[in-house]
Amino acid sequence: MLNLSMHLRSFAVALMALTLQASTAFAQTPAEFYKGKTVRVIVSTTAGGGYDLRARLLARYMGKYIPGNPNLVVENMPGGGSVVAMNYTYNVAPHDGTAICMFQRSIFTTPLLTPQGVKFDLARFNWLGNVGAENGVVAVWHDAPARTTEELFSKEVIVGMPGATVIPTVFNALIGTKFKIINGYPGQAEIITALERGEVQGVGEWSWSDLKTNRSDWLRDKKINLLLQIATIKSKELPDVPLAQQFAKNDEDRKILDIFTSQRQLAFPLVLPPDTPADRVKALRDAFMKVAGDADYIADMQKLGAEVDFTSGEQATEFVQKTFGALSPELAVRINAFGIR
Numbered sequence: 001m002l003n004l005s006m007h008l009r010s011f012a013v014a015l016m017a018l019t020l021q022a023s024t025a026f027a028q029t030p031a032e033f034y035k036g037k038t039v040r041v042i043v044s045t046t047a048g049g050g051y052d053l054r055a056r057l058l059a060r061y062m063g064k065y066i067p068g069n070p071n072l073v074v075e076n077m078p079g080g081g082s083v084v085a086m087n088y089t090y091n092v093a094p095h096d097g098t099a100i101c102m103f104q105r106s107i108f109t110t111p112l113l114t115p116q117g118v119k120f121d122l123a124r125f126n127w128l129g130n131v132g133a134e135n136g137v138v139a140v141w142h143d144a145p146a147r148t149t150e151e152l153f154s155k156e157v158i159v160g161m162p163g164a165t166v167i168p169t170v171f172n173a174l175i176g177t178k179f180k181i182i183n184g185y186p187g188q189a190e191i192i193t194a195l196e197r198g199e200v201q202g203v204g205e206w207s208w209s210d211l212k213t214n215r216s217d218w219l220r221d222k223k224i225n226l227l228l229q230i231a232t233i234k235s236k237e238l239p240d241v242p243l244a245q246q247f248a249k250n251d252e253d254r255k256i257l258d259i260f261t262s263q264r265q266l267a268f269p270l271v272l273p274p275d276t277p278a279d280r281v282k283a284l285r286d287a288f289m290k291v292a293g294d295a296d297y298i299a300d301m302q303k304l305g306a307e308v309d310f311t312s313g314e315q316a317t318e319f320v321q322k323t324f325g326a327l328s329p330e331l332a333v334r335i336n337a338f339g340i341r
Contacts, residue, residue, distance in 0.1 A: 030097075030283035034068030037098055041074045041270075044085035044103040052076060053304060054131050054268050055102045058288075061297045065287035070098075082107040083117055090120035095273040097280030100128060102270045105263040108324060109166075112259075112332055122324065125271035126281045129288050130311035134209055134267035136167070136230030137241065140202030141195060142223050149227045149242055152177045159204035160191035167230055168204035170260050173338050175247040179204060205230055208238065213305045232262045232323075256335060262323045266316060285313040 041059045045051045052074070059072035077085040082103040093099035111118045138159075140146060145155040156178045159168055168179040182200055185191045188210070194200045208229075211219070218224050226241045234243060244261065248254035270288075272281060291297050292310040301308050311319070 029067070030280050031067035033097070033280065034066055034070040034283075037068065037070040039063070039066070039070045039072045039098050039100060040093070041072055042085050042089060042093070042099065042101045043074055043076050044078060044082035044101065044107075045076065046078045047076050051102055051104065051268060054306070057297065057300055057304075058102075058131060058270075058291060060300075061291045061294050062287050065290040067283050067287075080117060081110060083110060087117075087119045089271065089273050090125070093273050095275045097272065097276050097284065099273055100270055100284070101272075102268060105267050105269065108263050108266075108320075109259060112335060121274075122320065124274040126274065126276050127313045127316040127320065128270040128272055128281075128284055129313045130266040130270065130316050131268040132306060132309045133231070133233070133311070134207050134264050135233075135235045135238070136205045136261075136264055137208050137211065137226045137238070138168075138171075138202065138204060138228040138230070139206050139211065139224045139226050141198075142225060144201040144225070146178075146227065147225055152179075152227055153247075154178065156180050157202050158182060158200045159202040160185050160194050160200040161204045166205075167260060169338055170257065171228070171244055174253045174257060175244055175249075208235055209306065212237075230261050230264060232258055232265050252331065252334075256331065258323055259335075262319070266311060266319065269316060281313070288313070 041055050043052050043055045056074050059074050063069055063072045077088060079085070085101055086103055086107060089099060089101040093101075108122070111122065138152075140157055140159075144157050146152045146157045153176050158180045159182070161168060161181055161183045168177070168181045171177040172179055181204065182194075185194065188203075188206070191200065191203055192215070195203060215224075226238065229235065229238060229241045229243045231243065232245070234241070245254050245257045248257055272284065289310060289312055292308055298308050
């Protein structure tokens, strides 16, 4: 009995010490907390791609702007189209401000279209921000049946797509385009080759930044026509290319179009786990936005052929709430009826 009593007292003392240690940690200022710490930047893709490169570049500069100047390290955690990394960040990663996740924009509609395996609530993440918007375009070859936007609604155009045919399918269902979709291409490079060979007549979704960087001669020589923009806000470089939303027949259709095209507005988003202390969220958000004005960072981004177009954590939160927060069950049923998987 005596030994049991001593063990209980020892356990109680240890528990009090742990409680005190935890409470002290959360009482620290951000500078005190982050000094000597390592912040993990979890990337939901393999190494070497656009997400990974942007995450590593951000990690290289952000530490000097965080109070206490922690070290930032990047870890790749691919799988399930970002589901693995997002599940980990939500449920397993520390919720103390030492974990950040950059995920693929497609995750915004994953809980709606393929909810199996999703163990997170997008609304509960703390949004750090977004390192760039990336408008897409519908581009067709110069001799395709549809050479103007208006003709997309009356003439069939064969378009290539890698994997799932989300955007052309949504456009066919909601605004009445006549895309014949050839899917299953391994990637964009194969679709471009197919376009050159005449196997397809257009690309159903092409990043404007990629197009203007890698096929500028096509634009110069007018080999392709840009007929629709895939975004929620027009690119300043494409004032005459309409957004798909302009052809929505009602508010509900426009809402659905926003859900799918808004993924490009937050093209490279970053979140912190739920319940991260508010003062650390603010410290990380402030540091994040300071990177956007760092001349060396801007120069490195330009070497990648990318523009610096940051969205703050507050702006990202508002955008996500507005776009995805009011999704009704009826709207979800209608979207699922499109057969997108």
